Amino acid sequence: MFERVLAMNQKTRNGRCFLGNLLTVLVASNVLLLVALSAGADEAKAKPARPDVLFITVDDLNDWTSLFDPKGPIRVPNLERLAQRGMFFSRAYCASPACNPSRTATLTGLRPSTTGVYGNQADWRRALPRRKTIMQQFMDAGYDVRGAGKIFHHQYGGAFDDVASFHDYQPMRPQKYPPKKLNGAPEYGSENTDWGVWPARVEDSIDYHTAEYCIKALQRPPGDKPRFLACGIYKPHSPFFSPAQYHKLSEKIGLPTRKADDWNDLPSGAAKLMKPKKWFWQGMMKLDHRKPGSYQEFVRCYASCAAFADDQIGRVLAALDKSPRRDNTIIVFWSDHGFHLGEKDHIEKFALWEKSTHIPFIVVAPGLTQPGSRCDRPIDMTAIYPTLLDLCSLPPDARCDGASLVPLLRDPNAAWDRPALMTYMRGNHAVRDDRWRYIRYTDGSEELYDHQADPMEWTNLASDPAHADTIARLRKWLPKKNAKPVHNMKPPKKSR
Ligand SMILES: [Ca+2]
Ligand SMILES: [Ca+2]
Incomplete structure (x- = not known):
């Protein structure tokens, strides 16, 4: 078809046929579009599909x-x-x-x-x-x-x-x-x-x-x-x-x-x-x-x-x-x-x-x-x-x-x-690094466990001054903000 249109255009070139010129433009733009599309497909082929x-x-x-x-x-x-x-x-x-x-x-x-x-x-x-x-x-x-x-x-x-x-x-x-x-x-x-x-x-x-x-x-x-x-x-x-x-x-x-x-x-x-x-x-x-x-x-x-x-x-x-x-x-x-x-x-x-x-x-x-x-x-x-x-x-x-x-x-x-950070109800948090678990409750009381020596968390070390530096280091990871609790959803009324 592309060749046929080109031939038509050739025939009418000397007559300055407007239609022929228009067709030429259209065909040329289609060719460009086809070239662009095929380049896009190649690119899609080269690019791995999203997982x-x-x-x-x-x-x-x-x-x-x-x-x-x-x-x-x-x-x-x-x-x-x-x-x-x-x-x-x-x-x-x-x-x-x-x-x-x-x-x-x-x-x-x-x-x-x-x-x-x-x-x-x-x-x-x-x-x-x-x-x-x-x-x-x-x-x-x-x-x-x-x-x-x-x-x-x-x-x-x-x-x-x-x-x-x-x-x-x-x-x-x-x-x-x-x-x-x-x-x-x-x-x-x-x-x-x-x-x-x-x-x-x-x-x-x-x-x-x-x-x-x-x-x-x-x-x-x-x-x-x-x-x-x-x-x-x-x-x-x-x-x-x-x-x-x-x-x-x-x-x-x-x-x-x-x-x-x-x-x-x-x-x-x-x-x-x-x-x-x-x-x-x-x-x-x-x-x-x-x-x-x-x-x-x-x-x-x-x-x-x-x-x-x-x-x-x-x-x-x-x-x-x-x-x-x-x-x-x-x-x-x-x-x-x-x-x-x-x-x-x-x-x-x-x-x-x-x-x-x-x-x-x-x-x-x-x-x-x-x-x-x-x-x-x-x-x-x-x-x-x-x-x-x-x-x-x-x-x-x-x-x-x-x-x-x-x-x-x-x-x-x-x-x-x-470290990992966990929260349960407002103001209660735990910080866990590769060795320690530090817990701080909303009233300021604390727990500290050494998982290297005590994987069952049996011995709370929080009051031992020897671990004050560890606690200070872990405490820095506690959230600065403790958002107010959002409203609870009301239970639906029971149908009789
Ligand atoms: Ca669950
Ligand atoms: Ca204990």
Whole structure:
């Protein structure tokens, strides 16, 4: 056609045909456009496609697992395999040892002390109406963003689920409870404070459906857009229910190591913050006295739930492995906080000690992380937001409280001056470096533990003058601002 038009133009050249000249201009500009387009395609070919992100979060999984120690009592083979694909962080900590403040801090990049989101009922979205979540940053950057399960804190049947953070989101299924408590202890806690074999079929569990959504999303043929997929696994959160096959895996598990008089050296701030929570431990001891073996069964059921969660994550990872985008997918795996199983006479999270704040955290960044690498630098989850922006070449966000981990992903021994920082309720903080845990409560009382000599945090050294310099050094990292607590969301009125 191009030649034909040129010939036509040749014929009419002497007649100064306006139409011919116009056509010549049009054709020439089309040629230029074609050349430009083909150059663009070459450039796109040369430039690697933007990576997908698989963002997996798990609820209340602590460090008593084979991920931290091959001999660890709770077996998590899929997480071990995941760690072999990228970098495992041995000293990763939550931003706060409760679901809502931890998830809000991780997903907005802002600490509880910056936002005032401290408790599980704190209405985070009302307090931060314009703050973009990490998912919204990826939506703005042209990603297809999907998610399922517990990504934000599950409050009042999903009232905190931020639908604006996803193009498509499948909420967590409601918990179905057995007709009566399985632990045979109606006096111990609520129906949520229960443990045992439930449901009979894996297909009837909450997390099976979350994993199914993610598997189907990974099976979709990749479109034009890169993909951000968030997978929120709910177990091992209470109630500690899982199908029978997972209980078999934890039949022989022992009990955590405890020190009988561990509370003797705790300061006033700890006693005030932790005393209301002591009910669970005291209740457990009474229950175990009345019904011997109850405590052991409680621990076994937590471990069974962790094995179940690991299995569901394994199914999602197997689907990724079958996807053509496998080698161009960044994987981030984290737990929202840890969990005490009786250490320090505490059963729950909601504490600034190691067991409630130490979490499993793995990053697989193709082309950056070395398979099977390990980083021992202390970090906390406010790092995820800036790290993902950095890894995917999205614009940095100056408001972020944390720093990008890319230097550590490149070299796990790179210089890293900042410790991990944790906050629980207003004015209570813990600072963790590679050796020490320093806790300061809102009344000014303190704890200091030397993890080199005392990994169980049995001996509080805060009043020992020999460690005054260490405390002064760590104290400098406490937040300067302690934002006022934001309003709690009111519970919906119960329908009759
Ligand atoms: Ca949690
Ligand atoms: Ca002690």
